[in-house]
Each structure stands twice: as structure tokens, then as C-alpha cells.
Amino acid sequence: MTEWWRGATIYQIYPRSFQDNNGDGIGDLAGITSRLDHVAGLGVDAIWLSPIFTSPMKDMGYDVSNYTEIDPLFGTLAEFDTLIARAHELGLKVVVDQVLSHTSDKHEWFAESRASRDNPKSDWYVWAEPNPDGTPPNNWPSVFGGAAWEWEPRRRQYYLHNFLIEQPDLNMHCADVQDEILRGMRFWLERGVDGFRLDTVNYYFHDTELRDNPAAPADVVAEQVDTYGMQAHIYSKNRPENIAFLMRMRVLTDEFDARMMVGEVGDGGQTAIDIMGEYTRGTDRLHMCYSFEMLSPDFTAKHFRKTIEGFQKGAPDGWPSWSFSNHDVRRHVSRWLEHCEDADALAKQSVAMLMSFEGTIGIYQGEELGLPETELEYSELTDPPGLRFWPENKGRDGCRTPMVWNAESEHGGFSSAKPWLPVKTPQQSRAVDAQERSNDSVLHAYRETIAFRKASEAMLRGTTQFIDLPEPLLAFHRVGTSQTLTCVFNLSAEPQTLAVDPAARLVGPHNALLETDILNLGPNGFAYLDAGRAEGVSLKTAK
Known part of the structure; x- marks a missing residue:
């Protein structure tokens, strides 16, 4: 495949x-x-x-x-x-x-690049001239703290490291x-x-x-x-x-x-x-x-x-x-x-x-x-x-x-x-x-x-259509060619209740209780629903 x-x-x-x-x-x-x-x-x-x-x-x-x-x-x-x-x-x-x-700064490419300005790998990393006062060429910071530039005395230039000083950036323009x-x-x-x-x-x-x-x-x-x-x-x-x-x-x-x-x-x-x-x-x-x-x-x-x-x-x-x-x-x-x-x-x-x-x-x-x-x-x-x-x-x-x-x-x-x-x-x-x-x-x-x-065509390849429900409820249809599943999740520790159409049935793993046309979702409850039709299961907050 x-x-x-x-x-x-x-x-x-x-x-x-x-x-x-x-x-x-x-x-x-x-x-x-x-x-x-x-x-x-x-x-x-x-x-x-x-x-x-x-x-x-x-x-x-x-x-x-x-x-x-x-x-x-x-x-x-x-x-x-x-x-x-x-x-x-x-x-x-x-x-x-x-x-x-x-x-790594221990890579043989960097060892060669840092040695001089005129070696075969001199432009394999990102090198830059210092400002007139010796400071780095710009304001870029490192993800791991401090400036993203480190001074190399052999070249009298800075090299770029977006992460650790020991992680010099390659020059992909080369x-x-x-x-x-x-x-x-x-x-x-x-x-x-x-x-x-x-x-x-x-x-x-x-x-x-x-x-x-x-x-x-x-x-x-x-x-x-x-x-x-x-x-x-x-x-x-x-x-x-x-x-x-x-x-x-x-x-x-x-x-x-x-x-x-x-x-x-x-x-x-x-x-x-x-x-x-x-x-x-x-x-x-x-x-x-x-x-x-x-x-x-x-x-x-x-x-x-x-x-x-x-x-x-x-x-x-x-x-x-x-x-x-x-x-x-x-x-x-x-x-x-x-x-x-x-x-x-x-x-x-x-x-x-x-x-x-x-x-x-x-x-x-x-x-x-x-x-x-x-x-x-x-x-x-x-x-x-x-x-x-x-x-x-x-x-x-x-x-x-x-x-x-x-x-x-x-x-x-x-x-x-x-x-x-x-x-x-x-x-x-x-x-x-x-x-x-x-x-x-x-x-x-x-x-x-x-x-x-893995057993559901709708889950593996189906499209997603979201359903408008208030927080803390997340719900959507997964629409496949032969099946539509309706997925609903209670993203809270408080029980939630939804009204569903009577054709709905629970399928697959769930943490919910379905009573005719009422879906009860406990704390962090969830359910997959199937009504056997292309438009999926209708959901709305219960009164």
C-alpha cells in the first residue's frame, strides 16, 4: 500500500x-x-x-x-x-x-567550516560579521536561552545556533x-x-x-x-x-x-x-x-x-x-x-x-x-x-x-x-x-x-463535520463512503446530557449511557454513535 x-x-x-x-x-x-x-x-x-x-x-x-x-x-x-x-x-x-x-559542533563538517574563511566547507554553516562594537549581527534569540549567535575567534565571525551553542545551524542556502x-x-x-x-x-x-x-x-x-x-x-x-x-x-x-x-x-x-x-x-x-x-x-x-x-x-x-x-x-x-x-x-x-x-x-x-x-x-x-x-x-x-x-x-x-x-x-x-x-x-x-x-472506514478516511454545541462538549461527524459516525466528548469533570434522535445507537468503546433519546455523558465521558444514515446522529443540549 x-x-x-x-x-x-x-x-x-x-x-x-x-x-x-x-x-x-x-x-x-x-x-x-x-x-x-x-x-x-x-x-x-x-x-x-x-x-x-x-x-x-x-x-x-x-x-x-x-x-x-x-x-x-x-x-x-x-x-x-x-x-x-x-x-x-x-x-x-x-x-x-x-x-x-x-x-553537532563535533561534526567533521563544522570542524572544517570553523577553521577558516576559505576552506571547502566555509559556507556550510551560517556565519556573520559582528557589529562594529563586537555584538552579534542581529537580535535573534536561541530557543534554549540567550543569543542565537556564538563567536568563533578563528574566523572572527559569529555562527548561528537556534538551539544549543553546540548545535550550529547548517546553511541550507548552500x-x-x-x-x-x-x-x-x-x-x-x-x-x-x-x-x-x-x-x-x-x-x-x-x-x-x-x-x-x-x-x-x-x-x-x-x-x-x-x-x-x-x-x-x-x-x-x-x-x-x-x-x-x-x-x-x-x-x-x-x-x-x-x-x-x-x-x-x-x-x-x-x-x-x-x-x-x-x-x-x-x-x-x-x-x-x-x-x-x-x-x-x-x-x-x-x-x-x-x-x-x-x-x-x-x-x-x-x-x-x-x-x-x-x-x-x-x-x-x-x-x-x-x-x-x-x-x-x-x-x-x-x-x-x-x-x-x-x-x-x-x-x-x-x-x-x-x-x-x-x-x-x-x-x-x-x-x-x-x-x-x-x-x-x-x-x-x-x-x-x-x-x-x-x-x-x-x-x-x-x-x-x-x-x-x-x-x-x-x-x-x-x-x-x-x-x-x-x-x-x-x-x-x-x-x-x-x-x-482500524475497522472503521469513516474513522480512517472520512471527512469531518463539526456540530455546534456549547462548552465543554466537542462533537463532530466522521463521514465515510459507507458509514457516518457521530463522535461526542465531554471535556469536563461535570456530567453532561444531550438529546439524540431515537435511531442512534452506541458503537465501539464508550463512557456514556444511552436511554432512548437521551445521551448521558459522565465526567470525561465519550461516545461514538451510529444511526445508519449518511447525515449521522443529530445532537442538541437536553432541557
């Missing part, structure tokens, strides 16, 4: 934290391979591996020093080949991370850089990977005039913890030149059968939705994109509807990817906890809602267990933003703690050694083996809901 990714469910694996097989406290490829039965048993279609390439690990692999080698911390190329083979045996596609906007990036991607395509997740895909190009970014709107600035969000980043990213390079990438992937690319849009608000639409429009750009809109603290019907309708409007022929958690944000069960009385009810409602969205679905490891965010002490942190901005920003370590497999085993069965991040009691109590023994567990709810989605 050449477009296997349409409607698919992709399970993200954070390799450092999935399974440690060699006893060093850090997850590895052999460990992932040993646990693929669990992933396949969920009913998902693919796995996405966060970076496994050679790296000094200043940003946990998102600082790549060799694009075509496996870091020894995770294993070998042979073990990667074994992982792909086993995944394919189980019917799982394999998607790998590509961090292309920047490299044709040789683009060609080399594409060669690296071809290496993995020929090795059998089924797709790429493209990190910070809207950061590839910068304004060659190095113009200052303007300030963000005053209401946005007032909400920021750090300085990065105080600017509108119209010159340091989101550049129009990006489109032509995305087209080159698409030409490459189209040489191979059934491959795909999903881009991470590092931005917020309507800007992110607009970029998602722009990058996926037509058939010659990315196959799909995701932004951080669904990864936010906002848990209202208005927000979810606005996000989905924004994409529909901006890219009517594009394809979105939606997820609620990943390795960069606080886990959604903790992020939205104020909107529920019971974390399990929230976890079950979340998967029911996510699986009903039009597009491709992403699940982050541990979501299927309803894992909450791990609360860490400062002394336990490894993540640069947390170390720098604690306690207002606690970093990303809390969502990256190890997967828990056994409730009674030390370190949750993740490793025989002390893990790189601790396994704590609230997480270990939700281990896989404990949830296997409970028919009412979050794990079983995930399996049931994923199976329901």
Missing part, C-alpha cells in the same frame, strides 16, 4: 528510555527489538524512533555528528537492520528522525549542503526505513539579510517565561525558500515505494497551522505535518475545533498528523488533569478523541499506560532548558523517564542497572504487566480503541 501512512497510528519510541538490554542504564536497539511484540500488540501501524545517530548527546541525540552511523550507545548498524527486519515481520513500518536544520543532506537520507531509504520524521522542519532556512525579528504581540510577550517567545520569528525561520527544498526531498522519497515524511513545525498558534497547510499542500511537498497545537495545555472544544478547521481551511488537499504527547512536552494526562476527576477516565477519553480525528495519529510511549509526568528534583535533570530555567521551566526530562514493564521488578523492568533517569512509584505502579491483568486498564482501552479505528 503506497499511502500506508494515511490514517495510520504511529507509536513514538524514545530509544534511551524504552528498554535497556546491555545493562548500562540506557535503552538500546536490541532492547527495542525485544519489545516490538508489545508495540505490534497495540494494533499500531508504525514506529517512530527518536535519534539513534552518532552524537555527543548534548541534546540527547538531536545534535548529530554523523548522519549515517548508529551511536554505539544504542548499538550497531547490524542491530538496526535486525530491528527493521523484526518490525516488518510484525507488520510495523519504521520511521526515523532526521535532524537537518543543525548538526547547494552542497542540500546535496549532502539528501545523500544521507538516501542512505537510510536504501537500508529499508519507511519514512522520516523531520525535526524542526520550518527552521531549515534563514533570512540572508539577517534582518532583526520584530516583537511578538504584547499579549503574547506577557505570557512568556523566556525571551524566545517574545519575538515574531519571521526572519530566523519560516522562510519561503524552504518550499523548494521540501520539493527536493519529496522527489527523493518518491523514488522509493511507500515512503513518507512528516514534518515537525516548531511554532504556535495560527502560524503553525498555516505552515502545516503550506508544507503539505498538493503532492510535491511533505506527506504530512504536525505542530504543537494539540500538545498545549488548552483542553477546550473551541481549541480542538479551531485547530482542525484551521488545517482544513489552509490545506484542503493536505494531510495532518495529530498527537497529544511526545518527548518535548509535559505528558497530557498531567497537563490536562485539572479537567478531570480521574486520571484513567481522562486517559481513556483522550485516546477515544485522538483516534476519532481525521489524519494520522501519533502515540508517545507510555501513553497506553496513562503515564503521568514524572516529578523530578533539580539534581536528577539532564535536559538543558530545565537546567537553565528551573523551576519555571522544568525541562523535558519528566516525559522521558523509562518505560515501565514490570510493577515488581527493580527500575520497572527497564534495566538491570540504575537508569539514566529514575523510575518512580507513580509510573511503576502503571507497568505493562499490571495493566495486562486488569480488563478495565488504560492499556486495554488503547487496544480496543485503536482496533475500532
Whole structure:
């Protein structure tokens, strides 16, 4: 199936934290391979591996020093080949991370580029002259704090780093850089990977005039913890030149059968939705994109509807990817906890809602267990933003703690050694083996809901038509060629009641009670309804 990714469910694996097989406290490829039965048993279609390439690990692999080698911390190329083979045996596609906007400062390309102004790779990175007083060339900030410019005394110039000082930005305006990036991607395509997740895909190009970014709107600035969000980043990213390079990438992937690319849009608000639409429009750009809109603290019907309708409007022929958690944000069960009385009810409602969205679905490891965010002490942190901005920003370590497999085993069965991040009691109590023994567990709810989605043509490929209901109710029809399902969710801890037409019947997983023409939704209740007709089930608030 050449477009296997349409409607698919992709399970993200954070390799450092999935399974440690060699006893060093850090997850590895052999460990992932040993646990693929669990992933396949969920009913998902693919796995996405966060970076496994050679790296000094200043940003946990998102600082790549060799694009075509496996870091020894995770294993070998042979073990990667074994992982792909086993995944394919189980019917799982394999998607790998590509961090292309920047490299590690330990990459041989940067070592050469920084050495002088006249070497063959002198223009492979973004270099700029200082201002007359020695200050950086413009006002661009780094995502991780401070200026996005670092002085290199050998060249007597600044280099751009949108992230850590140790992550210099590649100069994508250089044709040789683009060609080399594409060669690296071809290496993995020929090795059998089924797709790429493209990190910070809207950061590839910068304004060659190095113009200052303007300030963000005053209401946005007032909400920021750090300085990065105080600017509108119209010159340091989101550049129009990006489109032509995305087209080159698409030409490459189209040489191979059934491959795909999903881009991470590092931005917020309507800007992110607009970029998602722009990058996926037509058939010659990315196959799909995701932004951080669904990864936010906002848990209202208005927000979810606005996000989905924004994409529909901006890219009517594009394809979105939606997820609620990943390795960069606080886990959604903790992020939205104020909107529920019971974390399990929230976890079950979340998967029911996510699986009903039009597009491709992403699940982050541990979501299927309803894992909450791990609360860490400062002394336990490894993540640069947390170390720098604690306690207002606690970093990303809390969502990256190890997967828990056994409730009674030390370190949750993740490793025989002390893990790189601790396994704590609230997480270990939700281990896989404990949830296997409970028919009412979050794990079983995930399996049931994923199976329901896969069996429903309306869910996989149907269009979305929203229904006007007041907060906290989110409702819409998923309209397929042979079925229309009506999906309704109570996004609150207070019971809600709706009047429905008598032809309606409950189908699939639900947390609701249907009594003739009244639908009762308990706290975080949800339901899929079918009336056996194209227009779906009519809903209105009960008097």
C-alpha cells in the first residue's frame, strides 16, 4: 500500500528510555527489538524512533555528528537492520528522525567550516560579521536561552545556533549542503526505513539579510517565561525558500515505494497551522505535518475545533498528523488533569478523541499506560532548558523517564542497572504487566480503541463535520463512503446530557449511557454513535 501512512497510528519510541538490554542504564536497539511484540500488540501501524545517530548527546541525540552511523550507545548498524527486519515481520513500518536544520559542533563538517574563511566547507554553516562594537549581527534569540549567535575567534565571525551553542545551524542556502543532506537520507531509504520524521522542519532556512525579528504581540510577550517567545520569528525561520527544498526531498522519497515524511513545525498558534497547510499542500511537498497545537495545555472544544478547521481551511488537499504527547512536552494526562476527576477516565477519553480525528495519529510511549509526568528534583535533570530555567521551566526530562514493564521488578523492568533517569512509584505502579491483568486498564482501552479505528472506514478516511454545541462538549461527524459516525466528548469533570434522535445507537468503546433519546455523558465521558444514515446522529443540549 503506497499511502500506508494515511490514517495510520504511529507509536513514538524514545530509544534511551524504552528498554535497556546491555545493562548500562540506557535503552538500546536490541532492547527495542525485544519489545516490538508489545508495540505490534497495540494494533499500531508504525514506529517512530527518536535519534539513534552518532552524537555527543548534548541534546540527547538531536545534535548529530554523523548522519549515517548508529551511536554505539544504542548499538550497531547490524542491530538496526535486525530491528527493521523484526518490525516488518510484525507488520510495523519504521520511521526515523532526521535532524537537518543543525548538526553537532563535533561534526567533521563544522570542524572544517570553523577553521577558516576559505576552506571547502566555509559556507556550510551560517556565519556573520559582528557589529562594529563586537555584538552579534542581529537580535535573534536561541530557543534554549540567550543569543542565537556564538563567536568563533578563528574566523572572527559569529555562527548561528537556534538551539544549543553546540548545535550550529547548517546553511541550507548552500547547494552542497542540500546535496549532502539528501545523500544521507538516501542512505537510510536504501537500508529499508519507511519514512522520516523531520525535526524542526520550518527552521531549515534563514533570512540572508539577517534582518532583526520584530516583537511578538504584547499579549503574547506577557505570557512568556523566556525571551524566545517574545519575538515574531519571521526572519530566523519560516522562510519561503524552504518550499523548494521540501520539493527536493519529496522527489527523493518518491523514488522509493511507500515512503513518507512528516514534518515537525516548531511554532504556535495560527502560524503553525498555516505552515502545516503550506508544507503539505498538493503532492510535491511533505506527506504530512504536525505542530504543537494539540500538545498545549488548552483542553477546550473551541481549541480542538479551531485547530482542525484551521488545517482544513489552509490545506484542503493536505494531510495532518495529530498527537497529544511526545518527548518535548509535559505528558497530557498531567497537563490536562485539572479537567478531570480521574486520571484513567481522562486517559481513556483522550485516546477515544485522538483516534476519532481525521489524519494520522501519533502515540508517545507510555501513553497506553496513562503515564503521568514524572516529578523530578533539580539534581536528577539532564535536559538543558530545565537546567537553565528551573523551576519555571522544568525541562523535558519528566516525559522521558523509562518505560515501565514490570510493577515488581527493580527500575520497572527497564534495566538491570540504575537508569539514566529514575523510575518512580507513580509510573511503576502503571507497568505493562499490571495493566495486562486488569480488563478495565488504560492499556486495554488503547487496544480496543485503536482496533475500532482500524475497522472503521469513516474513522480512517472520512471527512469531518463539526456540530455546534456549547462548552465543554466537542462533537463532530466522521463521514465515510459507507458509514457516518457521530463522535461526542465531554471535556469536563461535570456530567453532561444531550438529546439524540431515537435511531442512534452506541458503537465501539464508550463512557456514556444511552436511554432512548437521551445521551448521558459522565465526567470525561465519550461516545461514538451510529444511526445508519449518511447525515449521522443529530445532537442538541437536553432541557
